[in-house]
Amino acid sequence: MLNTVGPNRHLTERRAALPPAWSAACIDYVVLKDHIKQNVKPYSLNLSPDIRTPSFAEAVQTRMGSLQTSVAEFFRLLDAGVDNLAKFYVEQCAQLKAEYEEDGRSSLATADRGLEAQEVEASVRVEEARKLLQDVVKLERFVFMNYTGITKIMKKLDRHSGLRLSEAYLYRLTFLPFYQSETVLRLKKRLIEEVSGTTPSSTNGVTTPTAGEGQETAPGLSLPIQPSRGTWFPPASIGPQNKVLVSMSGPHGTDIIGAVLDCVARHKCNVDDFVLSRLYHNVTFGCLINLGPDNVDIFRDLADAARKWDATLFFDVQDQKEVLPQSLEDAPYSNRTKYTATVLNQDGLTPQFLFDWTRLLLDERISVEKMTRLSAPGSKLCSIDFRLSVPAEVDFDALRAQLFQLSATHHTDVALQPNDVFRKNKRLVIFDMDSTLIQQEVIDEIAKHAGVVGEVARITELAMNGEIDFKESLRRRVNLLKGTPVDVLQTVKSQLTFTEGAHFLCRALKRLGFKLAVISGGFMPLALYVKGELGLDYAFANQLRVSPDGKTLTGETIGPIVDGQRKAELLEVIAQAESVTPEQVIAVGDGANDLLMLAAAGLGIAFNAKPKVQKQARARINQTSLRNVLYLLGYTDDDAKELADSC
16 A cells, blocks of 8 residues: 655654664654744745735735744754754764774784684674674664655745745755765775675785685775675665655756756666656656665755756655555555546537536545646647546446536536556447437438338337337337338438548548447448448348348348347457457447447447436547547547548
8 A cells, every 4th residue: 555644653653763862863853843833834925815904015024024033943943953963973973983993903803813713703794794784774764764854844844934945955954964974985885895795805915815816905994804705795785775756847848857867867866757747838857766875966966957947846755665656647545546537528628617527526536647638739628638546435336427417517528438458459349320320310211201200200209218129119110111112222321411520530440450340220221331431341230121023121121130139249249250359349329229239348438329328328429520439549639630641
């Protein structure tokens, strides 16, 4: 699980676990925090817009007068803590150095003994070096814990006072002893070499031969080091590899990125992750780096770079026990699932809808991780893709009901789908025909020529009311067409009107490598015509029986009736034939007999559908054009234009 413990409690717990002398040397985060709460926050310069005061100037003057005293007292408290920390650090450094030199003198005392005695002493020396190295690392972690506390309390001061003082104060710390000690760095290097057995050495001309190799005199703090046979301790595992989130914001675009990366490269810090946000010339660039104890000067260089580029610098030291999200763009919460919500309205997304939509997300504790504009830049804002982090306890049935109501209120579609690998990896699209790919219901068009429009309409209404099922409805309606000339089908074919965007969508999907099919409760001659016009790969529909002379309809169908169950079965058959999984299938339809097909697909879209279908479908499009289907796949208008130009 991700760590959600606040810095106050965490730092307090770590301090309480330290030995008394070490605890006394810590920055007192609690005292400083309480001072801010009681003496700084009430006089913040972050004034509320609705502040009620006869004179704004007097209000500001009063607050600044109070802050002058309270902020100064804050820094007196903090400086006292920092001075105490620096004094303790210097004392500990001196003690570590003295222990190292004492161990070195002890080693010299055995230089004139026999080889066996020297090897025993070498083993003891390695163990002593290991313990001393642990003490060095402990001191480094202690300093970093306090440095983390200082950065967090300074951020709190900035936030509650309305002043920006943290950058200047933290820069001041870079000149203090605990920020970086050359003595400790050299000591740590020598200890790592001793523990790992990587640097043979000698002192004062006293040589101890091992395995035929000569000894060297190590510079700096080095004293006689006896390599240990069979001992290997990886230097990379020594010391706290602290993760630090660095971000720089300013008006100089790519220069900001370059400034951060220049510092990171010069100090040889590994970059774990990064994120970039741009608003015209203004850029915020953040990166998560691994900071070792020997390259903490990066903070001073970053501060210099921020001043050079008129930028704002922010950094946050991550606690080592904290489990970070996989990406800097991820919401820092555990037990979450990623979803994509596509919102669209061909007439433009209204501010009221966007507010109500955001309010719904807040009520459900759903976090927005990313927003992407899908409609063309410079045009009306019609569609946005939201990447969401959804808590596991969210009731999706209730959520979908809320989304349906929100969509109906604002005449704006909200399509929610898992944000997984299949979102943009769809490979097969199944369309209904009537009122989906074409604007008419073909049986009604045939009925017009047969003179039975009223009778067909009454049977259709019985089916819609649930009084008869689709199969019985189809049988009765087809029976009314008995004796109708077959030529009527050709006439109806010439009168069909394709839905806006149908040709474009099918061309674009084919260009992207999709396989396309129409599965209709209508009739095969017209389905084959639609298949040819749109370049589809498959067509399935009901087959009308004709008289022996081929001139009239008999009022019967041949073969299985294509009802809702049959549509779902045919979807599965086509998917298997194309070697795609159900998650890679999109189904688009408008009627109740499409519901099973929509449910069987990875993405089922109710297109200008009946209310019952819209309530049950996982995605809805109530716009005039079928090209809006591309939005639900994450494609932008620019993507669509590129596809159109290539077709």
